[in-house]
Amino acid sequence: MKRSAHRLHLRATAVLVSLAFAAQLAWAVTPFTVRDIRIEGLQRVEPGTVFASLPVHIGDTYNDDKGAAAIRALFALGLFSDVRLETSGDVLVVVVQERPTIAAVDFAGNKEFSNEILQGVLRDAGVTSGRAYDRALADRAEQEIKRQYINRSLYGAEVQTTVTPTERNQVRLTFNIIEGRPARIKDISIVGNHAFDEGTLKDLFNLDTGGWLAWYTKSDQYSRSKLNADLEALRSYYLNRGYLDFKIDSTQVAISPDKQSISITVNVTEGQRFVVSGVSIDGNLLGRDDEFKSLITIKPGEAYNAEQVANTTKAITDQLGNYGYAFAKVEAVPDVDRANNRVAIELRVDPERRAYVRRINIAGNNRTRDEVIRREFRQYESSWYDADKIKLSRDRVDRLGYFTELSITTAEVPGAPDEVDLNVEVKEKPTGNISLGAGYSSAEKLSFTFGLSQDNVFGSGNRLDLQLNTGKFNRTVVVSATDPYFTNNGVSRTVEVYYKTQKPYQDQGGNYTLVTMGAGLKFGVPVTELDTVYLGMNIERTRIKPGTNIPASYLDYANRFGYSSSAFPFTLGWSRDSRDSALAPNSGRYQRLMGELGLFGDARYAKANYQYQQYVPLSKAYTLAFNGEAGWGKGLGGRPFPVFKNFYSGGLGSVRGYDQGTLGPRDVTGAFIGGTRKFTLNTELLTPFPGAGNDRTLRLFAFVDAGALYGDGEKISGSALRYSTGIGLSWISPLGPLRFAWAVPLRKRPGDRIQRLQFQIGTSF
Template structure:
């Protein structure tokens, strides 16, 4: 090397040697920190005190600190052997304010900001904010809000903080003006556009939002269109292009789809490949695609799902079954091969429960049909989920099967539940003119303290009704699912009003019931009970319960003068026919009026209570007979006349229930039916039997609509020594759970009022009490009823008293279309329906005097239609309905609006 070369090389290397000069760091000094801790900075520096550092490494230190994102500016210098780091921190976000948003909730927007590193307390990054505003605007565009705008402003605050103010103008959703499909020849536009969720809309577009553009909805419509063709054999169908055009004012959208239909392909062969694990004949029974049929994608994918579930039942939880179509374009045929990859058999390591804050794990675990340690079965796991849903304790039940990390043959099964109210509570305090002070309280809990046991208490009392009851049921009295329940009750009922009533009862009793599961969906029940009931007819019962005297008029009733009325009323009050001629003379009337109990010479003698005995029955009869030319007769015997008024009864109950409903409350699919038979044991004071049948069926109509059909049928009759079915065991219809739109229990036969007759005051002395401008025979009218037990006449108001009496045959039917309520996000605790109800009560032993009483005649079913809503609240089911009759009988009582809260005990 010559001298010149040596000099040139030295000159080149000298700057590098200077830049690579190092020094020993004896200390590190930090300047400019406000919120970031010194420890965070030291942890980010790749050097420590005592290390040698060069100028090149100082640049690396700067880059390391910038990567933390905490600093806006960094400078690193040297003060002797001290490394000086000076920083300028990025501002922190103090507040985030969002205004103008309605279509997207503020919580959702804040969540999106947080996911992108923008939240209160976080370091502010302007680049992230700008990118996020663009993303928010894209979200609004996807909803068809092309005119939406998002503006973000940064407000400087003290102590190196900022406030973010995001102002949103959502604009309006662009409306679809036209949807055009180009290239379709087999199916017309109208037929294909019916598949679309988007469209030009119609009269109800404001409600359905069908004409409001959405990118997500359009994607769904394209998928439905493609599936429509593929399910009909058009295996080469394709959507060539999709154009969405926007008007200049950004308020109108035009959609055009260009498609190629292709030819129809038929299935030439169906084959199986892979490791089948189970017998091939069993798998082939699950194949829905058949040779010589048109190709159908939905049948192919459904077959794959069926085979996957079948393998899952054998423990191959992660089996993969794929249908692979092989096209032959020469003859438009397709060969379908189902490739089966079962994977390894999986076993359940553990079953976990989440979300059951009240219900104990034991209640959930006993419903499991998949056992820990056993081979994982898809059917058993799903059946366990269904059993949890049928309990009625949960709004929703989800199940997830998870692989155990580090193992290829173990899984954990996790059930997540969301609890809902499973009982009802009610109380009432009030006052009514007829019933007086009222107090009522009831509690019914189907999941008592999370144990799965059902417990109920009830107390209701007022002037005429007092009832106490207690019921208890343990669905797992034995580990294998045998249930046991019992109930105790005591009731007093007094329906007397204005001295006229149907009947009063005093009842106490007890029941015990056992249930036994016969399958996963059915069980039988067996019960025994005892009850004691005593009946008091009050002053005058209806004729079906007890006979009552009546006056048969041979001639029209004549006017009665005031003097005769006074004599009749005196007889009622206790005057005596002293001479026994059947009449009350002036002297006898005067003696009664002047009667003094302290006068020893008095003709009248008081009884032991110090009162005058009422006049005997025959005297009144003769007086009335002579006065009005009428004859007093007895009505036909009633139930009490033939059977007495106090009964001890032992009952036997047998029932069967089957249910495939998906939920215990507010079911939406499946079916259930129940048969119940009740028999009073031979030798009881009353001998009768009752047979009832209840059924309901749910069928999905569309994605959001479900049809529900229901029926309730009943028949009851007496046997043995009992002449007729006890009237207190009759069926009733009308109201919630029956035929809505009619008052509760008012359909069907009416009772025959107790016989009575009227006395009219003379029109000469009458006053115009009914304010019709004339003194007529209806003024000063009094009705009288004769009590056959005492022979007394009693004045009462003129009441029809043809109360519902029920019958021994029940027929009820109903059809409902369940639909989701608009604008309500969580529909799981609510169920709304359009309904048609029909039903009535009949009697195979009608009396000639009964109103509205007929033998079984389906043509006499009362019917109504309307809208109903049920909401599961913390106080029990809250139910509303508005209904209008379609068909009604003459004596039916209608009710347009009805509601109830809680359960009836």
């Protein structure tokens, strides 16, 4: 039986060899000189593409080797599914069969990603209309789409490709997507930790097993980039506490068979805790030894802290950069004594060479003029390289708000070792916008806003604004134009025209209003990089429309000075802002002092308002915030302070828990008329919302408020003070900043109007 099988195998082998030999004899041709080349089978590919790839030309001698090379070259183009060479006398005939081209790419079933995003992903992978189609290309496209869904924790996503032939040898690709449900993190484990408990270390992670707010934070959806960030936070935590040899040995991410849950295990080796035994600094310190030593924050006797080491080397490098040493190198070299768990750190400083900035090159600003960017620079051409001025310049350009991307890089100048060029790359964004919105507050009820603005008119850096606000008690129309560089040294000019109608918040059911029309001219003079002084003058006319139930104080003022009052107030102000964010600050300070002085016209008065805010980061999660405000007003020339210029207090923005605008004096009708002196103090402790991780756009806060409002001539006393405490929610919502507060008044007097629940869209603090 075995011999029979062996003979059968030999016969089959002989047959195959004979067929191959016969085929070789059939394919072999006698070499000849090519008189012409003819191409058959082309539909969309240009003949020139084929001729340019052929290694055989008219007049060449054709043989089998050149034929084989021609077939390989044509297949390498990726445009043909079949290629044959035939001869007709001394004419070489190239017969090809084109691959179909992609006419269009469609998607079905996708919700997580838009069609535009998926088309961009496939375009980067080489799958787009006009490209030759083959099955390998479709497979690559499917894998790329799946990869995008895996990044969103949709591990069960399935992709199937439907190929539909169309006319002219084209196909339409339709990717049918079944997204499935995202996989959730079931468990996170840290193995090998001894110095710190697992709960403390897991609190460092933004990834978690989810909570009741996971639908908003998506913190229980795994992504490799998020895990890498968490592992870096874990590494920094140990290195900042003396564990110099800490390392992450491995990370295992296991997904369940149904692809719906994920388990993460992190294996670590802590090592021993090291204490700094000493710090030394060596190298060329430019004769400023004491200055550079004062920058060292590493403290002997304390645990090794990698963050302190990095901050120290950066501070020394930046300081050398301030003196023009653009290529300075500072290296922290540890000398580890493992026997005693101690480490000595040597800082090696090499300033290298001092450099000038030869030229500042700007690219990417297709619309914005060069001068708009250059005038924000504090680093000048042909001046010493200064790292602080370059950073300040970058921040100032970034604060313009005209660009989505901004980078400044340093390039050496060939042949000039003491010169560098600064290359500024920007990517512009649309600076004109139309905004429509609606807001609701417990005081104003429903209000609508409309805004039309252009921040960078014709690329000049000038700003135009039209703002319209409607509310039950306050309505405003403002048109303004600002030139931020009215003068070459940065003095700004703002021209505005406005129309406002106002009522006290408790209007007693009346329909009286205060109507103010005016125009103003204001200049902003930069004093320092953080300080600006404002000077201006307004022309105003205020009319008291009596209506029903007008407060007696308004009626008395109108009877004495008329229902219409003109004023020409001068404005003087100052502001300083060092907060890290205007919407969700964590650190920094904000101060504003604004004053009005009316010396001419019917209304003669002086008015000032000062606001102070301070944000103190207590930890990564907690921030302590203070807000204080004081207002003062006085009539001039023997006239009382105009009642329509009064301050109001109570409610959001002052003392929460009391109805809006109801603190302070009342007239004989019982109407709340405001006052001429105001004092408010707010203290808040802010923390991320439970389950929201470290998201600072959604925060809880506990607060204590205090404030008082006094009338003209009223004695200042503690009896007018009101206090409250409570909790609240702050959310940077799509409609704008939202503040929600539940307050408990701590000091109530007869007649006080209490409103425990208050909220508003469109305000902060």
